[in-house]
Amino acid sequence: MEASFQKYILNFKQASGTSRGILHTKETFFLLLSEQHKLGIGECGLFRGLSCDDRPDYKKKMQWLCDYIHLEKKVLLHELKEFPSIQFGLEQALLSFENKDKFELFPSKFTQGEETIPINGLIWMASEDFMRKQIKEKLKSGFTTIKMKIGAIDFDTELSLLKSIRTEFSADQVELRVDANGAFQPGNALEKLKRLSDYELHSIEQPIRKGQISEIAQLCIDTPLPIALDEELIGIFDEDAREELLLSIQPQYIILKPSLVGGFEGCRQWIEIAEKYNIGWWITSALESNIGLSAIAQYTYDIGVEMPQGLGTGSLFTNNFDSPLEVVKGHLGYNKNKSWNFNLY
Numbered sequence: 001m002e003a004s005f006q007k008y009i010l011n012f013k014q015a016s017g018t019s020r021g022i023l024h025t026k027e028t029f030f031l032l033l034s035e036q037h038k039l040g041i042g043e044c045g046l047f048r049g050l051s052c053d054d055r056p057d058y059k060k061k062m063q064w065l066c067d068y069i070h071l072e073k074k075v076l077l078h079e080l081k082e083f084p085s086i087q088f089g090l091e092q093a094l095l096s097f098e099n100k101d102k103f104e105l106f107p108s109k110f111t112q113g114e115e116t117i118p119i120n121g122l123i124w125m126a127s128e129d130f131m132r133k134q135i136k137e138k139l140k141s142g143f144t145t146i147k148m149k150i151g152a153i154d155f156d157t158e159l160s161l162l163k164s165i166r167t168e169f170s171a172d173q174v175e176l177r178v179d180a181n182g183a184f185q186p187g188n189a190l191e192k193l194k195r196l197s198d199y200e201l202h203s204i205e206q207p208i209r210k211g212q213i214s215e216i217a218q219l220c221i222d223t224p225l226p227i228a229l230d231e232e233l234i235g236i237f238d239e240d241a242r243e244e245l246l247l248s249i250q251p252q253y254i255i256l257k258p259s260l261v262g263g264f265e266g267c268r269q270w271i272e273i274a275e276k277y278n279i280g281w282w283i284t285s286a287l288e289s290n291i292g293l294s295a296i297a298q299y300t301y302d303i304g305v306e307m308p309q310g311l312g313t314g315s316l317f318t319n320n321f322d323s324p325l326e327v328v329k330g331h332l333g334y335n336k337n338k339s340w341n342f343n344l345y
Contacts, residue, residue, distance in 0.1 A: 001035045001097070003069040005044070005062045006344050010289055010317040026287045026317070029062060030344065031089040033069065033097045040097025041342065043292035044089030045259035050286075052235035052260070053083040061086060077265060081237045088263030092295045103294065103323075103340050110301035113324075116331035117301055118308040120145040120177060125152040131161055139165075142329030145175040145202075145308040151183025155192065162199040171200035175308070182209035182231055189215075190222055197224035203253055206230040217249045226252035230284075233270065234260050243273045253280040255310065258296055260286055267299075284310030290323040291342065297325065297332055 010026040027048060033040035044062065048054050053061075061083050065076065073094060080087045095105040109115040121138030123131055123146060131148070138146055146165065150158045158178075165174060176199060184192055184207045196204060203226040208216055210231040220227050229251045236242050246254070254274050256267045267283065274281045283300045285293050293312050300309055313327045314320055322341035324334045 001033055001069055003034075003066040003093075004032050005066060006030045006032065007059075008289070008344055010287075011319050012316055013318050023287075028289060028292070029085075029089065030291070031062070031065070031086075031093045033093045035097075038097055039102055040093040040095075041102055041291060042089035042091065042093030042096060043288055043295070044085045045286055045288040045292045046085050047259065047286055050231070050234070050260065051085055053085055058083070058086075065090065077262075081262070084262040084266060085259045087266065088258045088292075088295075091263045091265065092292070095295075103291075103342075104298070105295055106298040106302040108298065108301055111298060111334050113334050113336040115301070116328070116333040117297060117305065117311065118145070118330060119143075119311045119313075119327070119332050120147040120175075120308050121330065122310075122312075123148040125149045128153065128157050128161070132164070135161065135165060139169070139174065141327075144173065144330055145177065147177040147179060147310065149181065150178050151180045155195075159195060159199075162196070162201075166199045175202045176200070177202045177205070179205035179230070180207045182206050184208050186212060186215040186219075189219055193219070193223050193225055193227075201225050203228045205255060206232060210234070213245075213248055216251075220249055220251050223252075226280075228253035228255050230255045230257075237262070239269050239273075242270060243276075246273055246277055246279060250277065251279060253282070255284050256281060257284050257286040258299070259288060259292065264299055271303075280307075282307060282309050285312040287312065287316070289317070290314045290321045290325055294323060294325055294334075297334070 008028050008030060010028060012024055015022045015024050027046055029044040031042040031044055076090060077087050096102045104111050121143035123134045178201060186208050189207050205228045236245055254270060256270055258267055261270060271281055285296050293314055297311055311332050314325050324336060324338040326333050326335045
């Protein structure tokens, strides 16, 4: 088997706002395995500024993997433990290589187009008018779970947006989630959580910056609404350290991004620990192309989910790859009548 990798730049259709700034492009890498007429594809979804493997030696590690692809999978994953997005790309590529259909990693009723996955509609940070427009579009298209990124514009304005939804839709009709991306300060976070709780939110992701263990642990005790850890999980490589983190903080939920926590194996570890301590969880994509998104969706369906997941829709980029993925009424599906068009050039 031979291995190579290729960098690819995804271009946003419209600049997307987060509490860390405005995103115009998203860098990613593809791991390609080949042997005779067989091909395997995996996406290493490096996320600049967020991934713990956003390091100067990233490409060097990709080349190392290509040079030593003949080693056992277990050995490779161990050597790549500080590069979770490369771990994830390797897992995908090996499954892709082994299966008859290189895009079908976990054959199921999902990939047969018989069942779908409920997902949340994501509202990006922007001006108040544009955020209102996004909310209306998501509700009109059938989403019953809305996730709104907060922390970049005026907090009172963000509250008014939530109020406008609740004025029209009850918590039984529309589930609301918010993601602060660590934007709150420990000194005012609890007060903000109390004000947010007036709108019957499902949860808030990462209210304060990661690494403030005692502060987030106390917030999880005092909070009037469920807290979900997101960035807090990034860069925790060992299983014992993962258990210690969850035991110390005891959040209500954790959010698993395969590209950021070590792929399928990393997610499996986190899920086992979370369920041991009665902590809820869900899966989220992290701006991958349709290659990575499809892998995450197939895995998510395969492990069995009921609550809405944080999977993307594949519609953010101008140069994404055509795929069978489609969103219908707040659900992500796999339309067998649509074909893949994976072309890096």
